[in-house]
Amino acid sequence: MSNNATILYVEDNIDNRTLVRRILMSEGYDLLEATDAAQAMEILNETKPNLILMDINMPDMDGYSLTSKIKKTPGLEYIPIIALTANVMRGDRERSLEAGCDGYIQKPIDIDLLSSQIEHFLRSLDGRH
16 A cells, blocks of 8 residues: 555643654645544544544543544544553553544654555455445
């Protein structure tokens, strides 16, 4: 798969957004960014990304709730969602998957691995819908 995929990154922390933007844009991905659930839903009403990177700990609506909402929305339910989270305690990965996430990447972000992890998810989830 080529790196011209569009990725929506839902993250309220500007430092995390800056780091991920730098990594993914250098790999040729188109990156859309949302700082909260409302902004993410606005973007999803206008465009359908190939993948969503979802922070779990956000104000207003957490990533679990937003993932569930997206997966229940006709036309959006097929978009793969990968939790990108600092929630790394026992059971957090399973909770992310139960909420509807298709994968899980833990923070702190490994800058050497992120691109290959994203590529792996795009390849393995491509054609599911």
